[in-house]
Amino acid sequence: SCSSIIALCLCSHFRKYNVCLVGQTKLDDKYVREEPMIRGPKFLVRLRSHMVFENTPVKIVCTVEGFPMPVVKWYKDGMILDLSSGRYLVETKGGIHSLEIPRCSTDDTAQYTAMAVNLHGQASTQASIIVKILLSLSCYLFFAPASMLPKIHYTKIHITFLDTFGPVFATEGESATLSATMTLEPNLANLQPEAQWYRDDTRLFDSKWVKIETGRGFSKLTLPNLYKDDEGLYTLRMVTKGGTAEHSAFVSVADGPPPVPAAPGAPMDIEIHDANRDYVIVSWKPPNTTTEGPILGYFVDKCEVGTENWTQCNDHPIKICKYPVSGLFEGHSFYFRVRAVNSHGISKPSRMSDPITAMDPTEFERLHGGLGGRLDIVSYYDEVEAEGKPPGVPSGINASETDRTYVVLSWKAPAYTSRAPMWYYIEKCMADSGAWQRVNTQVPIRSPRYAVFDLAEGKQYKFRVLSANIYGTSEPSEPTGPIQTQELKGVPSAPGQVIATRETDTSVLIQWAPPKEPNNLIGYYIDQCVQGSKNWTSANHKPHKNTRFVVSGLTTGETYVFRVQAINELGLSDESQESAPLTVKAALTTPSAPYDIALLYCDGHSMILNWKKPLRSGGAKIKEYYVDKRRSGTTMWREVHIPPFTERVYKVENLTEGAVYQFHVYAANLAGLGPASKHSEDFTCDPWTMPEPG
Secondary structure, three states, X not given: OHHHHHHHHHHHHHHHHOOOOOHHHHHHHHHHHHHHHOOOOEEEEOOOOEXXXXXXXXXXXXXXXXXXXXXXXXXXXXXXXXXXXXXXXXEEEOOEEEEEEOOXXXXXXXXXXXXXXXXXXXXXXXXXXXXXXXXHHHHHHHHOOHHHOOOOOOOOOEEEXXXXXXXXXXXXXXXXXXXXXXXXXXXXXXXXXXXXXXXXXXXXXXXXXXXXXXXXXXXXXXXXXXXXXXXXXXEEEEXXXXXXXXXXXXXEEEOOOOOOOOOOOOOEEEEEEOOOOOEEEEEEEOOOOOOOXXXXXXXXXXXXXXXXXXXXXXXXXXXXXXXXXXXXXXXXXXXXXXXXXXXXXXXXXXXXXXXXXXXXXXXXXXXXXOOOOOOOOOOOOOOOOOOOOOOOOOEEEEEEEEOOOOEEEEEEOOOOXXXXXXXXXXXXXXXXXXXXXXXXXXXXXXXXXXXXXXXXXXXXXXXXXXXXXXXXXXXXXXXXXXXXXXXXXXXXXXXXXXXXXXXXXXXXXXXXXXXXXXXXXXEEEEXXXXXXXXXXXXXXXXXXXXXXXXXXXXOOOOEEEEEEEEEEOOEEOOOOOOOOOEEOOOOOOOOOOOEEEEEEEEOOOOEEEEEEOOOOOOOOOOOEEEEEEEEOOOOOOXXXXXXXXXXXXXXXXXXXXXXXXXXXXXXXXXXXXXXXXXXXXXXXXXXXXXXXXX
C-alpha cells in the first residue's frame, strides 16, 4: 500500500539515528521527538570555492539545520560583509542560504564565511572566490593561426626617480605612508611599468594591513595601523621589459606605551602551523628588552571569527615561543594573538593572526579541490548498513616535525574503496619498551597526519598507526624508528665582535660575527647608545635575520657605540661586546648620473649643451663634468674636451654641418667618476635661423 511505501522510505531516512521504527504511528511519533533534538547549528551542505573571470556573476550556497532555525551572517576576510552597498545579494529559503555577486571585480577576491548562530551554539563554513582578469588579446593570440600573430616589439622604458621616500620612524598604532614619483621615457599610457612593493624579501599586496596606490609616474604605499610586524626594509621596484629600477628605505616601528609601566613590548610575527580538526600550533617571536625586565613567559589568546570574545588558552605563562592549542571546535574559524609577561605586568597583544579553520586537512582538499581545479562532492555517512571488512594497513609512517613536547606524524593511507568512513588510531611507546599505548582515545583521526602532544623533552619514542571503520580495525603499521623529541639547551651564546662603519651622515652600517652556539637561532636585536650616556635604545624592534644591519636616524656628528643580542624560542642571549665608538659622518660615494641633456643653440659648426645635475651628489660637492659625443648610428664615444669643467653649460665645437650627433655626460666628486647619463636625443648640426627673442 502507499502508507507502507512511505513508512519504508522514512525508515530508511532515519537509519542514521540507529533506531528501528515499526508502523506509521511509531514513525510519526519518532519524527516529532527527533526534531527538537537538533539544537546547535550544523551545515549539511558547505560552501564551495569558485574561480571566475571579472564582470561575471558568482553564487555560493550552503544549507544549515538547527533548532531553533539558525541565523546566518556573512563575512569577507574575517570582516562583516557590508550588504548596504548593493554589490552583494543575500537570499534565504528555509535552511538554504546563498550569497551572489552579480558582477565580479578583482576586489571581490577573498575568503567568504557563513556564520550560523542560534541559542545553542554556532558553526561556520568558508570558501574562497578568485576573480581573474580576462584579457581579450590573449584569447585572440591563443586561437589565432601562427601566420596571423602580430610581431611584438618591446619598448624599453627608462625610469628616473625624482621624489623618493626616506627612513620612517614611527610607533605602534600610528600610520605611515611611503611614496615616490618618477619620470618615464617614453611615458605611454598603455605601456606603464609594474610597481612592486617589498618588505625585506616579501612581496606586499593590498590587504587590511597594507594599501597600495599606483598611477602614471607615481606609486604610494600606506600602512594604516602599524605593528612591529611592519618593521623592515621597504623597496619599491618598478619592473619593465628592459629591466628594473628600485628604491629602498627602512621603516622602524617602536613599541607603543605599555598597559603597565615597564611591561614588555608586544610579541610579533604570529604564525599558525599544522591546523587540524581540533588543534593548531601557534608560534611567534619575542620582543626586545633593553630597560624592561626579562620576559617570564607568554599567554596565547583565541577568538572565534564573527565574535569579539577573546579567551586565554593557557592558565600559566609558557616560556617558549611555540604553543599547541587544542580543544577547538571542528569547522569553526579562529583568530589568535599572544601577550608577553614580565615581573611588572602583561604587554599589549600582538597583531592577531589570519583566520584559520579547525578542519581535517584532507577534507579541506576534497571540499576545495585546489582553487580553480576539479571540485569533488563530499557525502557524509553516519552509518552504512552494507557488508564490508576492515581497511588495510597504513604504511610509511614518519615524523615530519619534532619539537620539545610534540611530534607531527604523517603516513600513507591504505587503498580504500568502501563508502563506510575510515579513521585512524595512533599508538606510542618508549623506544626501549614494548608497552604500546593508544594516543587518541577521544577524537577519531580522519587525515593521515596528526600531532602527538604531551611527550617528554629529550626522550626517544616509537609510533605506529592502525586504520579502522565500522567493521573493525586493521593490523598496526610497521613502527617508526626511534624518534627523539628536541631538548633546547638554552638561549644562544652572545654574538661575536661588532664592527661599525660609516655610511651616510645619519646612518651607520653594523656587522657582527654569529654566535658559536646558535641553538635554533631566530634572529638578532641591535641596540645603540650615545658614547658615555649608558642610555641604550633599540635600533630594531623586530628580529633581524642577517649579520649586517644599517642603523638609520642617527644625529650627524654624534658618537655612538653598538651591541647585538641573539634570539631563539627561549629568549635573548647575553649582549655582545660593545663596538668601538664611531662618529656619524657621511661616507663618500661617486655621484649619480646627470640627466635631461638639452640643446640650447647651434650655429652649424658648434652646439651649446645644458643638463641637470645628479640627484645624488655622493656626500661631496660635484667637482667637474665630462662630455662625450658620437655620430648617431655609431657605437664609438669620443671625449670632446680636456680638461673637464665645472659648469653645466658647455659649447661643443668643430662639428660637421648637417651631421646628427648624440651626447652623454659624467659627473665627478672626490670619490671618483660617476656613471654616464642616458645619451641625448639626436641633435642635427643645422644653424638656428630664427630671430632672437625680445
